[in-house]
Amino acid sequence: MTTETPRWFKSSYSENGGVCIEVATNLTTTRGVVPVRDSKNPHGPVLTLTLDAWAELVEFARQATV
Numbered sequence: 694m695t696t697e698t699p700r701w702f703k704s705s706y707s708e709n710g711g712v713c714i715e716v717a718t719n720l721t722t723t724r725g726v727v728p729v730r731d732s733k734n735p736h737g738p739v740l741t742l743t744l745d746a747w748a749e750l751v752e753f754a755r756q757a758t759v
Contacts, residue, residue, distance in 0.1 A: 699728050701735070716747075 699717030713732040720726055727747040729740045742750065 697723050699739075701730070703732055 697720060700719045701715040701717050703713050703715050715730050715732045715735070717728045720728060721744060725744060727742045727744065729742060729747075731737055
């Protein structure tokens with residue numbers, strides 16, 4: 694069994710002085726999760742969100758920036 698590793702990326706909107714998260718969306722189809730981590734601490738803890746939780750977080754962020 695091959696374990697796929699996360700391919701981390703930051704949003705193109707993340708030019709906000711270092712307060713960013715990175716996500717690895719490549720695991721959504723194979724594992725059904727979205728790993729999230731602090732971009733300033735790439736070796737720190739990873740929060741693993743369900744697809745529904747990720748969608749809710751994105752929607753919350755959209756509403757908070759309006």
